[in-house]
Amino acid sequence: MxxxxxxxxxxxxxxxxxxxxxxxxxxxxxxxxxxxxxxxxxxxxxxxxxxxxxxxxxxxxxxxxxxxxxxxxxxxxxxxxxxxxxxxxxxxxxxxxxxxxxxxxxxxxxxxxxxxxxxxxxxxxxxxxxxxxxxxxxxxxxxxxxxxxxxxxxxxxxxxxxxxxxxxxxxxxxxxxxxxxxxxxxxxxxxxxxxxxxxxxxxxxxxxxxxxxxxxxxxxxxxxxxxxxxxxxxxxxxxxxxxxxxxxxxxDTWLALAGHANARARVLADAVRSGREARLALEPSANEVLAILTEGLDARLKAAGAIYYPWSPAGMPADALPGPGEVLVRFVTSFQTSEDEVARFAALVSGSTTP
Amino acid sequence: MxxxxxxxxxxxxxxxxxxxxxxxxxxxxxxxxxxxxxxxxxxxxxxxxxxxxxxxxxxxxxxxxxxxxxxxxxxxxxxxxxxxxxxxxxxxxxxxxxxxxxxxxxxxxxxxxxxxxxxxxxxxxxxxxxxxxxxxxxxxxxxxxxxxxxxxxxxxxxxxxxxxxxxxxxxxxxxxxxxxxxxxxxxxxxxxxxxxxxxxxxxxxxxxxxxxxxxxxxxxxxxxxxxxxxxxxxxxxxxxxxxxxxxxxxxDTWLALAGHANARARVLADAVRSGREARLALEPSANEVLAILTEGLDARLKAAGAIYYPWSPAGMPADALPGPGEVLVRFVTSFQTSEDEVARFAALVSGSTTP
Amino acid sequence: MxxxxxxxxxxxxxxxxxxxxxxxxxxxxxxxxxxxxxxxxxxxxxxxxxxxxxxxxxxxxxxxxxxxxxxxxxxxxxxxxxxxxxxxxxxxxxxxxxxxxxxxxxxxxxxxxxxxxxxxxxxxxxxxxxxxxxxxxxxxxxxxxxxxxxxxxxxxxxxxxxxxxxxxxxxxxxxxxxxxxxxxxxxxxxxxxxxxxxxxxxxxxxxxxxxxxxxxxxxxxxxxxxxxxxxxxxxxxxxxxxxxxxxxxxxDTWLALAGHANARARVLADAVRSGREARLALEPSANEVLAILTEGLDARLKAAGAIYYPWSPAGMPADALPGPGEVLVRFVTSFQTSEDEVARFAALVSGSTTP
Amino acid sequence: MxxxxxxxxxxxxxxxxxxxxxxxxxxxxxxxxxxxxxxxxxxxxxxxxxxxxxxxxxxxxxxxxxxxxxxxxxxxxxxxxxxxxxxxxxxxxxxxxxxxxxxxxxxxxxxxxxxxxxxxxxxxxxxxxxxxxxxxxxxxxxxxxxxxxxxxxxxxxxxxxxxxxxxxxxxxxxxxxxxxxxxxxxxxxxxxxxxxxxxxxxxxxxxxxxxxxxxxxxxxxxxxxxxxxxxxxxxxxxxxxxxxxxxxxxxDTWLALAGHANARARVLADAVRSGREARLALEPSANEVLAILTEGLDARLKAAGAIYYPWSPAGMPADALPGPGEVLVRFVTSFQTSEDEVARFAALVSGSTTP
CATH class of the missing domain: 3.40.640.10 (Type I PLP-dependent aspartate aminotransferase-like (Major domain))
Known part of the structure; x- marks a missing residue:
């Protein structure tokens, strides 16, 4: 992940x-x-x-x-x-x-x-x-x-x-x-x-x-x-x-590779959108997903081996800023991101899996 | 070549x-x-x-x-x-x-x-x-x-x-x-x-x-x-x-590759040394051979497909400068230079082959 | 002025x-x-x-x-x-x-x-x-x-x-x-x-x-x-x-010259402080006076020949920002500023003089 | 001087x-x-x-x-x-x-x-x-x-x-x-x-x-x-x-000032030209005089209080380079160079004065 x-x-x-x-x-x-x-x-x-x-x-x-x-x-x-x-x-x-x-x-x-x-x-x-x-x-x-x-x-x-x-x-x-x-x-x-x-x-x-x-x-x-x-x-x-x-x-190799990454990002976004402890900060246009997580979910994702970075809120709409106990993070997919990776992520975010 | x-x-x-x-x-x-x-x-x-x-x-x-x-x-x-x-x-x-x-x-x-x-x-x-x-x-x-x-x-x-x-x-x-x-x-x-x-x-x-x-x-x-x-x-x-x-x-891969190039340069140098229309400007230490050619040989080498550049005489010993009708040139070999290439070159320089 | x-x-x-x-x-x-x-x-x-x-x-x-x-x-x-x-x-x-x-x-x-x-x-x-x-x-x-x-x-x-x-x-x-x-x-x-x-x-x-x-x-x-x-x-x-x-x-020539300028600035500040259409944005430490003027007073000062610049409000305390119909300006005095200049200014600001 | x-x-x-x-x-x-x-x-x-x-x-x-x-x-x-x-x-x-x-x-x-x-x-x-x-x-x-x-x-x-x-x-x-x-x-x-x-x-x-x-x-x-x-x-x-x-x-103030300096330089040049231990390296166009002095004269001038610098011979004609026992120097005059200064210099160079 x-x-x-x-x-x-x-x-x-x-x-x-x-x-x-x-x-x-x-x-x-x-x-x-x-x-x-x-x-x-x-x-x-x-x-x-x-x-x-x-x-x-x-x-x-x-x-x-x-x-x-x-x-x-x-x-x-x-x-x-x-x-x-x-x-x-x-x-x-x-x-x-x-x-x-x-x-x-x-x-x-x-x-x-x-x-x-x-x-x-x-x-x-x-x-x-x-x-x-x-x-x-x-x-x-x-x-x-x-x-x-x-x-x-x-x-x-x-x-x-x-x-x-x-x-x-x-x-x-x-x-x-x-x-x-x-x-x-x-x-x-x-x-x-x-x-x-x-x-x-x-x-x-x-x-x-x-x-x-x-x-x-x-x-x-x-x-x-x-x-x-x-x-x-x-x-x-x-x-x-x-x-x-x-x-x-x-x-169209270049567009196909990007299309793959974008599709994987949409799966991540869907997972975030549907998670109880997560919400989308911005609707993704390409392969980066800005999300707001509870600190608890953030810790669980990391414990499960997900690698991603916290992100600066500069330039975020006012209604998409992290509140107390929340963090803004960025998930980036690539041409190489696998179905399995996003599925594991989705499961973690949706709460059906505990790491 | x-x-x-x-x-x-x-x-x-x-x-x-x-x-x-x-x-x-x-x-x-x-x-x-x-x-x-x-x-x-x-x-x-x-x-x-x-x-x-x-x-x-x-x-x-x-x-x-x-x-x-x-x-x-x-x-x-x-x-x-x-x-x-x-x-x-x-x-x-x-x-x-x-x-x-x-x-x-x-x-x-x-x-x-x-x-x-x-x-x-x-x-x-x-x-x-x-x-x-x-x-x-x-x-x-x-x-x-x-x-x-x-x-x-x-x-x-x-x-x-x-x-x-x-x-x-x-x-x-x-x-x-x-x-x-x-x-x-x-x-x-x-x-x-x-x-x-x-x-x-x-x-x-x-x-x-x-x-x-x-x-x-x-x-x-x-x-x-x-x-x-x-x-x-x-x-x-x-x-x-x-x-x-x-x-x-x-x-010692790196040294072996360089050794190959150096060896090929020595073959070139030997050919130059023995040619009637060529002489060494400097004894090579590695894979570059500075040579002085007659304009005639220079033209024949190029006609035969050899690719190389003329070189500036700055820093050459006084006895190694091109005279009238001569040119100073540089030949560079590489790990990829083939036996065939240097043999063709040697033949051209020694005069036994006309392109 | x-x-x-x-x-x-x-x-x-x-x-x-x-x-x-x-x-x-x-x-x-x-x-x-x-x-x-x-x-x-x-x-x-x-x-x-x-x-x-x-x-x-x-x-x-x-x-x-x-x-x-x-x-x-x-x-x-x-x-x-x-x-x-x-x-x-x-x-x-x-x-x-x-x-x-x-x-x-x-x-x-x-x-x-x-x-x-x-x-x-x-x-x-x-x-x-x-x-x-x-x-x-x-x-x-x-x-x-x-x-x-x-x-x-x-x-x-x-x-x-x-x-x-x-x-x-x-x-x-x-x-x-x-x-x-x-x-x-x-x-x-x-x-x-x-x-x-x-x-x-x-x-x-x-x-x-x-x-x-x-x-x-x-x-x-x-x-x-x-x-x-x-x-x-x-x-x-x-x-x-x-x-x-x-x-x-x-x-102490250098300090005396500066002291003169500072003293003149204090006269300006006093005038601003007491003016009905002006107020101090900051209490001056030296020879620059940041003031907030009504647009009317600003126009009258300029018409009377005062030369000064409007100023950026960045870094001003919240209670010292210009409101509607007001401008933030900076007055700078020097070792050469005369008693007469500041007196004319004070008179204009205090409203006793119309240009 | x-x-x-x-x-x-x-x-x-x-x-x-x-x-x-x-x-x-x-x-x-x-x-x-x-x-x-x-x-x-x-x-x-x-x-x-x-x-x-x-x-x-x-x-x-x-x-x-x-x-x-x-x-x-x-x-x-x-x-x-x-x-x-x-x-x-x-x-x-x-x-x-x-x-x-x-x-x-x-x-x-x-x-x-x-x-x-x-x-x-x-x-x-x-x-x-x-x-x-x-x-x-x-x-x-x-x-x-x-x-x-x-x-x-x-x-x-x-x-x-x-x-x-x-x-x-x-x-x-x-x-x-x-x-x-x-x-x-x-x-x-x-x-x-x-x-x-x-x-x-x-x-x-x-x-x-x-x-x-x-x-x-x-x-x-x-x-x-x-x-x-x-x-x-x-x-x-x-x-x-x-x-x-x-x-x-x-x-023509600027040209008059320069004319003064140039004139003084010509006096220096004349002195050098006529000196037995000095010769002009270049005929001056303005206010700098490039001269070749014997080491002896060089020492005597300095001892007498003349201040000037040795100069690089780069770009000098072949017949104007210092020989053994000689130095190339540069004398520069200015609008302020006095008649007395150049006269003292001339006397020293012509040999009629010993410092």
Whole structure:
């Protein structure tokens, strides 16, 4: 019962096999191989337009590099208070962007809205040299609380951003989960809704280490190759990432893997919804379930071997906060989460089983 | 006949197999897995002392992070003019070290000596706030010209360095090749000779992407975890690097792979030595052969499909520089270089075959 | 009636005269002059201990350099939400500290307390590589809301800081005003209360451009000369700053100038306190008066030529927030504020005069 | 006999008086004062076009900020080996430009030429992500060896630069001396010859601390206000710099001051030229005299109280290098150098006086 994070999972068998096959062959270094080029073409297909694709090793690198691409002296970047860029990347963006201030904004369910962004912008008058200059906003899709933005929700935020000259970044470490959960096209929820650059994640959804920065306007990536190289995310044997993506993006593999994880999350959510000592804090859009448990149930789940983390209530609706004797927790499923795991969990939550 | 670089090779079969096996299982994220800990223990064994080991994705990251660990405001770092940190890392160290000046020093065969280091230091008086402060020196082992430092040569340079308060870094992207070529113990050529921190490379010698920063004094690594995380080299599925290293370092696998590459390089060197239109620029210590070819032979080799690069003459002895109608080139072998490849090459160089 | 800021004032006559006198003479560059050394000695006297003193050109440079001196990769620095480092320095600390995250904390009257600092620290577990590492806390003395910390209040915060390994910085752009207002010794309110480094300001209190970074433990300043030089705050004609400080610190000149400003602020405060359309938001400790005005009075003051700014209510006690039809404003006095200015203001506020 | 540097001098009397006068008055902070605006207008007049002017405190700040304005990830900046940016600014550019590599080029007399720049560029192929990207070249006018570029010499270098997409910076810490020495118009030797941005120095030529960054295409300065503010070179009492410049640039004051220094340098040069134990290394263009002395004369000059520094021979013509028993030295005059000083020097060098 590992619900700690989707990055505790192994890698999906077809991806492992594809990587192993390619590993024997090698190829020209630093992305000169045919597979890397084929993957870029596949990304263009998926997003229904020309895109520029840069592989990197981790989601942290993808996010920080992607946003730093738009940074200038005194940069202000907006994101949700709970955003990965704000709390989990050891000041990666602050550093790579040359001294960025990440301004955390509130928003229910971890989602930014036009009004929260406008509120954030209000503190930064144009050419207010003392305060810094807003350059970008970042949306997590799906976000750290398991919520996905609909295309209309993305567009509403990007409209404000464009009006104020901000670049729009989407943290898609869980992009597959969001797309699968929303049932929308990748294009509709990104560039067609105003997104400039996407961190497209594979690692949390069945790859070993495969992340890509996707620029929807390739000209904006002019300096990206240099920015990536100088922090060592230009891999010599780039085909080891290409091989993972090639298989991951073959047909609908990536969406099928995410769909599996999402389905397992729905089972967890149903169990929570029906439990007497548990309730849902948010209806999940993808593979993260935010739940409120009694301390008693929390202890019993852990005693039974369930692994998961408590979670910060920032950005939760007022009616979904833990009360006395309760804890807010997050359960994350993955492509590898088994029917047995969720069944055991459900039994524990429903109370029919005592560990 | 691929002699362009050792990073054009695929990965060694046992390493591929080990990675594929582990990939199915996964484990706790961010290095919490058992395999990561086992690999750290194996490093301690190999180096005959307690070391702190940090995995990263590339050699560029390993070098820049390792040296930046010792940087302070106004840092001056010394390396050979041809050093990878000086010419191939897109200002990685300059950036990660917060505005470092890398001072390239000359030295025959790409090797630094005590006197070249002392010459370099002369421009930087203590507390000379205008000029910056020397903080580190970096040695490449084996270096970009295929030469390895003996333990005594390392010690001679580090003695000067220690006297001046410099940290000593060793760029061991080709460490296995150097150790195999020198026939020395890993400890003798590193910390016992005064090295503080080592970039230990696996990628060029049979891994897919496996590099480690090894601190011989673990206390010096206090901030390294943060520095690594903020540029996204803290991998969530760190076991994908651990699995490669576990197999790479099992028994003498790493040295055997390097020994293979070195042996192939010796065949190339012999061919060059005996060719009428070719001569050795430097006697190889590991898997890189610097040679001077006539333009005619150069053209014939390329026509026959050999892939390799011309090379800069900086740091070559005066009697080993190309003359009119000649070119300096570098041939690199790998664990994967076949007997057939070197035989075809030898035949072409010896003139018995016309392409 | 200029109450916009104390940096709109000219310079005090004796300081102007001393600077003009020294300006004719010049001297050895970069602080080698005798006056610079004399000023350092005077600082030691004032603080009753050996200190290391570094002149810089502005308070922003003083703050950012002083705190950056303690920064390491992934640094977290705490300050009040309204602190100058957090809102007015264009990411100076974020940049100079190599990607710092400044965490703004609340606290009534713009003052940090042990409990707010502890709350802030709670999000950063030791060796939590994802989150960054707390390295310092900064207190403004007097702060942006006109409040000064008593020695005991400083000591209470620094006790928590020391316990957690944080360096303690004091932003003393208005240090003279705080010392004059509190009636304490400079030593008591700084190093004796646990402060490590002080930005000692002269500019806002009668100098033209004279700021100093004062280290109470000189050994901590090891790299400061380099850090200052590389951003161009090592002035060649350093005696132009020394000359200002020499006169500023002669006898109690600095405290007398601040005392003047504070006294004028008290007149403003009295006027506000007694006005029917105005009330004090905070009792002033030095030369800043936070007041709540009716929109009508605000308009009349401006029409009469008073210059001042509206102010953010962050960190104000609940009973001191503007209501409907009211505005929160800040009035700042200086050594140059005249009796006539404050009298005109008082008359306007008291309602006896219509503009 | 102070010939150590022009920044050992005091300030010119009219400038001191103007500063003192303005100091009493003050004005709106951060450049909102009328004098600052008047100075900007005067710069437009002097350069015969619209320019954007930003005051900063030091030449180091001016240079590093001006060039960093054009930097992008992996930046390569070219300058002469002896350039101030390369040896005297404690990695200021490397830091402010976010990890810049300053590539020092040779060139006789400290001057770059089209061919040396082309040689430097050859190592950096377009989109060569490993090597970094050239972004700018910097010319010192007059340079560290006392040489000035004619408009044609500037234009020759900038033609190469423009062709390769490089911005062109001019380090004009001694711009007045160069203009006075060359007898050209400020416009001719800057933007009309292809210069994009100029560090315009006042400090070495009679001011206390007055430097300006002048953009000839104001649109290129979009982010400069933020970049300046975050390192604390946006002065609150900016009128203290404006007052110096206002007087410095009144009529031909600046050129007259420089003319005085240049004339004194010519006297020194004549003395050297005629001395039996001395010879000119380079014919001076402005106020720096590079000379070769016998060790005996060197000792006698110092014994007589002359203050000056030995100098690096990098970039000296082959026939102007010190031989055995000789030293290369630099004498610098200033607006304040007296007739008496140079006469005493001349007497010592000509041998008619023994100290």
């Amino acid at each position: 590992i619900f700690a994070s989707d990055n505790w999972a192994g890698a999906a068998e077809p991806i492992v096999a594809a990587l192993a096959e390619q590993a024997r062959n090698g190829g020209p270094a630093y992305g000169g191989d045919a597979l890397s080029k084929a993957v870029e073409a596949r990304f263009c297909e998926i997003f229904e337009r020309e895109v520029a694709v840069y592989f990197v090793g981790t989601g942290t690198a993808a996010n920080a590099l992607a946003i730093a691409n738009y940074c200038r002296p005194g940069s202000i970047v907006f994101g949700h208070t709970q955003a990965h860029i704000n709390v989990d990347e050891a000041n990666g963006l602050e550093f790579l962007g040359g001294g960025v201030k990440v301004v955390g904004l509130d928003g229910e369910g971890g989602k930014l809205t036009p009004s929260t962004l406008l509120d954030g912008l209000a503190a930064f008058p144009e050419r207010g040299f003392h305060h810094g200059q807003p350059v970008a906003v970042s949306l997590s899709q799906a976000n750290e609380l398991g919520q996905a933005y609909s295309p209309a929700e993305v567009a509403a935020v990007t409209e404000v951003a464009k009006d104020k000259g901000l670049a729009v970044h989407m943290d898609g470490a869980r992009f597959a989960g969001a797309v699968a959960g929303l049932g929308v096209s990748p294009a509709d929820v990104t560039w067609k809704a105003g997104v400039d650059v996407l961190s497209f994640g594979g690692t949390k959804n069945g790859c070993l280490a495969a992340e890509a920065v996707v620029f929807f306007n390739p000209a904006q990536a002019r300096d990206f190759g240099f920015a990536r190289q100088r922090i060592g995310h230009g891999f010599s044997k780039a085909w080891f990432i290409a091989a993972q993506f090639a298989r991951y993006l073959e047909g | 691929i002699f362009a670089s050792d990073n054009w090779a695929g990965a060694a079969e046992p390493i591929v197999a080990a990675l594929a096996e582990q990939a199915r299982n996964g484990g706790p994220a961010y290095g919490g897995d058992a395999l990561s800990k086992a690999v750290e223990a194996r490093f301690c064994e190999i180096f005959e002392r307690e070391v702190a080991v940090y995995f990263v994705g590339t050699g560029t990251a390993a070098n820049a992070l390792a040296i930046a660990n010792y940087c302070r405001p106004g840092s001056i770092v010394f390396g050979h003019t041809q050093a990878h940190i000086n010419v191939d890392e897109a200002n990685g160290l300059e950036f990660l070290g917060g505005g470092v000046k890398v001072v390239g020093l000359d030295g025959e065969g790409g090797k630094l000596t005590p006197s070249t280091l002392l010459d370099g230091l002369a421009a930087f008086p203590e507390r000379g706030f205008h000029h910056g402060q020397p903080v580190a020196v970096s040695l490449s082992q084996a270096n970009e010209l295929g030469q390895a430092y003996s333990p005594a040569e390392v010690a001679a340079v580090t003695e000067v360095a220690k006297d001046k308060g410099l940290a000593v870094h060793m760029d061991g992207a080709r460490f296995a090749g150097a150790v195999a070529g020198l026939g020395v113990s890993p400890a003798d050529v590193t910390w016992k000779a005064g090295v503080d921190v080592l970039s230990f490379g696996g990628t060029k010698n049979g891994c897919l992407a496996a590099e480690a920063v090894v601190f011989f004094n673990p206390a010096q690594a206090r901030d390294f975890g943060f520095a690594r995380q903020r540029i996204g080299h803290g991998f969530s599925k760190a076991w994908f690097i651990a699995a490669q290293f576990a197999r790479y370092l099992e028994g | 200029i109450f916009a800021s104390d940096n709109w004032a000219g310079a005090a006559e004796p300081i102007v005269a001393a600077l003009a006198e020294q300006a004719r003479n010049g001297g050895p560059a970069y602080g080698g002059d005798a006056l610079s050394k004399a000023v350092e000695a005077r600082f030691c006297e004032i603080f009753e201990r050996e200190v290391a003193v570094y002149f810089v050109g502005t308070g922003t440079a003083a703050n950012a350099l002083a705190i950056a001196n303690y920064c390491r990769p992934g640094s977290i620095v705490f300050g009040h939400t309204q602190a100058h480092i957090n809102v007015d320095e264009a990411n100076g600390l974020e940049f100079l500290g190599g990607g710092v995250k400044v965490v703004g904390l609340d606290g009534e009257g713009g003052k940090l307390t042990p409990s707010t600092l502890l709350d802030g620290l709670a999000a950063f577990p030791e060796r939590g590589f994802h989150h960054g590492q707390p390295v310092a806390v900064s207190l403004s003395q007097a702060n942006e809301l006109g409040q000064a910390y008593s020695p005991a209040e400083v000591a209470a915060v620094t006790e928590v800081a020391k316990d957690k390994g944080l360096a303690v910085h004091m932003d003393g752009a208005r240090f003279a005003g705080a010392v004059a207002g509190l009636g304490v010794s400079p030593a008591d309110v700084t190093w004796k209360a646990g402060v490590d480094v002080l930005s000692f300001g002269g500019t806002k209190n009668g100098c033209l451009a004279a700021e100093a970074v004062v280290f109470f433990n000189p050994a901590q300043a090891r790299d400061f000369g380099f850090a200052r030089q590389r951003i161009g705050h090592g002035f060649s004609k350093a005696w132009f700053i020394a000359a200002q400080f020499a006169r500023y610190l002669e006898g | 102070i010939f150590a540097s022009d920044n050992w001098a005091g300030a010119a009397e009219p400038i001191v008086a103007a500063l003192a006068e303005q100091a009493r008055n003050g004005g709106p902070a951060y450049g909102g004062d009328a004098l600052s605006k008047a100075v900007e207008a005067r710069f437009c007049e002097i350069f015969e076009r619209e320019v954007a002017v930003y005051f900063v405190g030091t030449g180091t700040a001016a240079n590093a900020l001006a060039i960093a304005n054009y930097c992008r990830p992996g930046s390569i900046v070219f300058g002469h080996t002896q350039a101030h940016i390369n040896v005297d600014e404690a990695n200021g550019l490397e830091f402010l430009g976010g990890g810049v590599k300053v590539v020092g080029l040779d060139g006789e007399g400290g001057k770059l030429t089209p061919s040396t720049l082309l040689d430097g560029l050859a190592a950096f192929p377009e989109r060569g992500f490993h090597h970094g990207q050239p972004v700018a070249v910097s010319l010192s006018q007059a340079n560290e060896l006392g040489q000035a570029y004619s408009p044609a010499e500037v234009a020759a270098v900038t033609e190469v630069a423009k062709d390769k997409g490089l911005a062109v910076h001019m380090d004009g810490a001694r711009f007045a001396g160069a203009v006075a020495g060359l007898g050209v118009s400020p416009a001719d030797v800057t933007w009309k010859a292809g210069v994009d941005v100029l560090s315009f120095g006042g400090t070495k030529n009679g001011c206390l601390a007055a430097e300006a960054v002048v953009f000839f295409n104001p649109a290129q300065a979009r982010d400069f206000g933020f970049a300046r503010q975050r390192i604390g070179h946006g002065f609150s009492k900016a009128w203290f710099i404006a007052a110096q410049f206002a007087r410095y640039l009144e009529g």
